[in-house]
Amino acid sequence: MRPYYEEIDKVEAVDKYTLRIQMKEPSGALPLALAGYFQGVPMASPKSFETYGKDWVRHPTGTGPYILKEWIPGKHVILERIHTTSRRAAVPRHVGVSHHEGSADSERFTAVRRG
Numbered sequence: 581m582r583p584y585y586e587e588i589d590k591v592e593a594v595d596k597y598t599l600r601i602q603m604k605e606p607s608g609a610l611p612l613a614l615a616g617y618f619q620g621v622p623m624a625s626p627k628s629f630e631t632y633g634k635d636w637v638r639h640p641t642g643t644g645p646y647i648l649k650e651w652i653p654g655k656h657v658i659l660e661r662i663h664t665t666s667r668r669a670a671v672p673r674h675v676g677v678s679h680h681e682g683s684a685d686s687e688r689f690t691a692v693r694r695g
Contacts, residue, residue: 645672656680 587610590602603610628636640648646659659677680691 646677649676654681 587603587605587607588601589604592600592602594600601610624636625641628639628641632639638651645662647662648657649660650656650658657679661672661675
């Protein structure tokens with residue numbers, strides 16, 4: 581992460597929701613670094629740090645239409661649609677999203693065939 585910090589000249593909190601980062605020179609890598617969760621410069625809730633300490637990366641927080649239901653590293657991630665009426669955004673069509681990691685081509689082929 582050090583290369584990302586060395587290129588930063590100044591950081592300013594413009595308001596409650598805006599962070600302005602001034603670079604010493606243009607950097608195409610900065611957007612990727614800011615979007616990174618396990619690499620780069622992660623954006624996280626201060627409450628996550630307070631609640632989970634060093635284990636905060638295992639408890640992601642966000643504002644999207646899904647919530648983390650289950651995460652088994654190296655195996656799968658399951659997201660579930662948030663059931664709330666307070667969101668202004670459109671409710672997603674899909675009830676959930678699941679990503680299964682397969683280590684062998686045969687596992688991936690079988691998973692695709694099963695749907």
